[in-house]
Amino acid sequence: MQLxxxxxxxxxxxxxxxxxxxxxxxxxxxxxxDYNGGFVFxxxxxxGTYVIIRLRTDSHYYLSSTNFDQLVSFPAEDLTYKQSDxxxxxxxxxxxxxxxxxxxxxxxxxxxxxxxxxxxxxSSSASLEMAMAFALSxxxxxxxxxxxxxxxxxxxENHYIGVNSGIMDQFAVGLGLxxxxxxxHTATLQYEMVPLELGNYKLVVTNTNKQRTLADSKYNERRSxxxxxxxxxxxxxxxxxxxxxxxxxxxxxxxxxxxxxxxxNRVTHIVKENQRVHDAVHVLKNGDLLxxxxxxxxxxxxxxxxxxxxxxxxxxxxxxxxxxxxCIGSRMTGAGFGGCTVxxxxxxxxxxxxxxxxxxxxxxxxxxxxxxISSAGDGVREV
Numbered sequence: 001m002q003l004x005x006x007x008x009x010x011x012x013x014x015x016x017x018x019x020x021x022x023x024x025x026x027x028x029x030x031x032x033x034d035y036n037g038g039f040v041f042x043x044x045x046x047x048g049t050y051v052i053i054r055l056r057t058d059s060h061y062y063l064s065s066t067n068f069d070q071l072v073s074f075p076a077e078d079l080t081y082k083q084s085d086x087x088x089x090x091x092x093x094x095x096x097x098x099x100x101x102x103x104x105x106x107x108x109x110x111x112x113x114x115x116x117x118x119x120x121x122x123s124s125s126a127s128l129e130m131a132m133a134f135a136l137s138x139x140x141x142x143x144x145x146x147x148x149x150x151x152x153x154x155x156x157e158n159h160y161i162g163v164n165s166g167i168m169d170q171f172a173v174g175l176g177l178x179x180x181x182x183x184x185h186t187a188t189l190q191y192e193m194v195p196l197e198l199g200n201y202k203l204v205v206t207n208t209n210k211q212r213t214l215a216d217s218k219y220n221e222r223r224s225x226x227x228x229x230x231x232x233x234x235x236x237x238x239x240x241x242x243x244x245x246x247x248x249x250x251x252x253x254x255x256x257x258x259x260x261x262x263x264x265n266r267v268t269h270i271v272k273e274n275q276r277v278h279d280a281v282h283v284l285k286n287g288d289l290l291x292x293x294x295x296x297x298x299x300x301x302x303x304x305x306x307x308x309x310x311x312x313x314x315x316x317x318x319x320x321x322x323x324x325x326x327c328i329g330s331r332m333t334g335a336g337f338g339g340c341t342v343x344x345x346x347x348x349x350x351x352x353x354x355x356x357x358x359x360x361x362x363x364x365x366x367x368x369x370x371x372x373i374s375s376a377g378d379g380v381r382e383v
Contacts, residue, residue, distance in 0.1 A: 003050055005050055006111060006113070007109075010111055011064075011111075016054045016109075018053055018382065019051070020051045020053075020132075020138075020381070020382050020383060021050050021380070021381055021382075021383045022045065022048050022051075022127045022129075022130040022380040022381075023044040023127060023379065024116035024126075024127045025123045026045055026340075026342050027042040027334065028041045028043060028280070029276055029277050029280045029296065030039040031273060031307075031333065031334075031336075032222060032269070032270070033093050034167065034186045035164075035226070036187075036270050037187035037355070038186060038243070038244035038270060039185055039274050041183055041280055042168055043180070043203075043377075045205070045374045045376075047116075047122070048116060048173075049111040049128045050111075051131040052112075053108050053139070055105060055106060055108050055135065058105035059075060060107045061073060061074055061076065062108075062109045063088045063091060063112070065111070066112070067112070067118065068086070068087050070088075072088030074092065076095075076160070078231055079093075079096040079108075080092075080312060083090065089160070089161060089378060090129050090132070090161065092160075094136060095136070096154065097153075104140065106273060109159060119339070120151050120225040120340050121334020122205065122334070123169040124334075125161070125163075127173050128269050129156055130170055130173045130380045134149060140159070146175050147171070147174070147189065150167055153213020154166070154167045154170050171189070171191075175297035175376060176376065177379065179195060181194050182195040187241070187244065192221065194280075194285065197287065197302045201289060202344075202354065202375070203376070204283065204341050205333070205340050205343070206340060206357065206369050206370070206372075207335065207369055207372070208313040208314055208338050208339065208340065208365075209368065210311070210314075210337075218309060222266065225263055225266045226270065228244055228263060229243065229258055229260075229267050233254060236257050238257070243270045244270060244274050247271070248275050251267065265308075266307060268306050269302045271306040273299060276295045276298060296329030297330065299331045300331035307336075310332055310337075313338060314336065320357050321353075324349075324357060325346075325349055326343075326345050326350075330342070330343035
């Protein structure tokens, strides 16, 4: 798609000034640990969001998208959240955050083109936010670091959009590096780039194509269960800042202090998932892809049994994929209750893998999945 030409068609033949890109992200391990101060292991994708901009001089914004029919427009002085503005609120939120810091544009025509499937758990919203934030940072002369931009965009998500998310998505979208995953401690933002040398394997992201109707409510429920468990341990004299301060050994020692079995299971997942992330870094540095695949499989089992955030569609898809020739690991990725899986699949088996998984999943569930084959890509940038 020639995005410059699409822009000119949308905006009366006028050419854009600049174009920016931010990837989506896939989390390879470390699910639901980010809001517990834990460790995550995401990678930026080669799929993502393009933001194409032409400055105006009339303090007005006009937004269009190749992904949505809705056109959004508003004056620069009115950046309040409006439900009727739909997807445009992500851009308004970023504009508002920059304005509060003393940076703003004189208005703009903006075209958005996304290749990340919306609502699939691959951070399409963080991708849009970070692309817009990086564009504003460069075009206003703010030149903020990518970590600062990630913090700004997380704040937009939390306080403007109203989603109580952690910082992993924005961080991975901003700081992704080709052929690397990010070993990130979400409590401190200390991170390490870990080479993701997949050899003759590819990352296959498979969308269940189930509408994620439960994801937000169950996400908040899991957060509160973890917060309650942390308070119970603290009240009984255990010195912890977050659940991720627990090791596998110390959790075995203190587990009896949590009476509720459901909360026990939630903490078990967090503690063991953090350990799996550490183990993943170790095995990848040793070039042991088979061990990494086994950790992915174990993660999904824990998310299904201890954290209970999978559901029939995700479990069906993962079981089919894990049993497919050439697949050495598969798990859900994202919040759960629909959305996507991520699998490691041998390149020579890709065509057969996609064909057979589609056939078996469609027979079981009643509709087809979608496949996205990707490598680990670079973070937000100007194109």
